[in-house]
Amino acid sequence: MSATSTTSQKIALITGGSRGIGRDTVLRLAQRGIGVILTYNTNREEAEKVCALAQAAGVDALALPLDVAKSDTFGAFAAQVREALQTMKADRFDYLVNNAGTSSTATLSNGTATELDLQFAVHFKAPFLLTQTLLPLINDGGRIVNISSGLARFAMNGRAIYGPMKAAVEALTRYMALELGPRRIAVNVVAPGAIATDFSGGVVRDNPEVNKAVAGHTALGRAGLPGDVGPVIAALLSDDLGWVNAQRIEVAGGMLI
Template sequence: MSEGKIALITGGSRGIGRSTVLRLAEQGVRSILTYNRGRTEAEEVAALATEAGAQALALQLDVGDASSFADFAAQVRQALAGFDTQRFDYLVNNAGTSSASTLETMTEAEMDGLYNVHFKGVLFLTQKLLPLINDGGRIVNISSGLARFAMEGRIGYGPIKAAVESLSRNMALELAPRRIAVNVVAPGPIATDFSGGTVRDNPKVQEVLAQHTALGRVGLPDDVGKVIAGLLSDAFGWVNAQRIEVAGGMHI
């Protein structure tokens, strides 16, 4: 049973993160969700989760700024006190940024940004939060189908997500003495505002992507949020160090 557990979900104000918070709320899991700029959206998600019967709180965090993580951990500690506890159970490193650069157009600044958010941020935020995670807890890191296959304009995004997958396996090994399981969810194209809403708002893009997907459509946020929530539940307690692609069978 997941009821009574507490999750921390980065990037919980929209898209996959929003879905994850709300699906967890259905299981009775309380949440601390983070946002970077979308405070109003994050507070709306927290209110919806609370209405569903699972207390939720939104905190601001820039996952690309590792220098802020110590202060953020202190805020989490204070928030947990408000939940009448000292530790939480689940960490979902979901927050991210997109990139459509090619080998010829990629800049050093853009690549540094991807690294800071998707790799350095995941590593050092997890490090700072480890003292607050219960033994026997669970971590889900977010990768991408693009870690497995190549597409034009993803010269930075795909490889950095492949690095996240390697990082996750190493996390699983090092956290094994604390019985903390670490898994990866790798979404395919999802109809959100990610990448400027390209997949969500462009029917032609949806058509092309659907042609390369066995189940014949692009993904929706709940397609992924349900899987993340499931991976955090006791039903998947013996699943560890695994990559689960949630892409409807794209490029198989």
């Protein structure tokens, strides 16, 4: 992990910050002068590149490894976060973005217990238990953003596990907001539509037919990009939207309306 020289700054922790929406969020926050701790699963080199870009914006940036499917590692991860904060000359951080995720194309007919367990571990158990573990390190008055999906609102073939798991995250967000209210920690959930990234094998980004189909179902006439979502997450972490709490914000260009 690496860091720049320390300045007085707010700090955000973004899981899955080395690619896609997470990467864009890291860079948008850096542009706003917010230091970042980002996590990556396997690609340390890419995570360090993102850190370098954030540092170029003049903020501290650190990358830590984390597999959100392994909740038994969260305690050790929190210890690493404490060390990272010491490097940044801080005791706590201000913003948490539960972004890390993995795709599933399982249907009702072919979904397995193994796939259910994995999706539950990544998309519900991780935001619940990781947030729980990190709460002592989050400043009162901070903010949390969870990531859902448009598939929690509309149904598509091959998303019979993924979509419902994201719907559960939306319900969890409301409960988080209720319980963390006494600490003045606001919690919201962002639901992207189909985004052209490497997610789900890059199907929206790399398959022209899928990209065209998405555009055809979207009022604004194109598939989404990470740069459409990162600014919304960054805005929800800002004081400007400080009175927005327990809300679902869909960022989908008007998909399937």
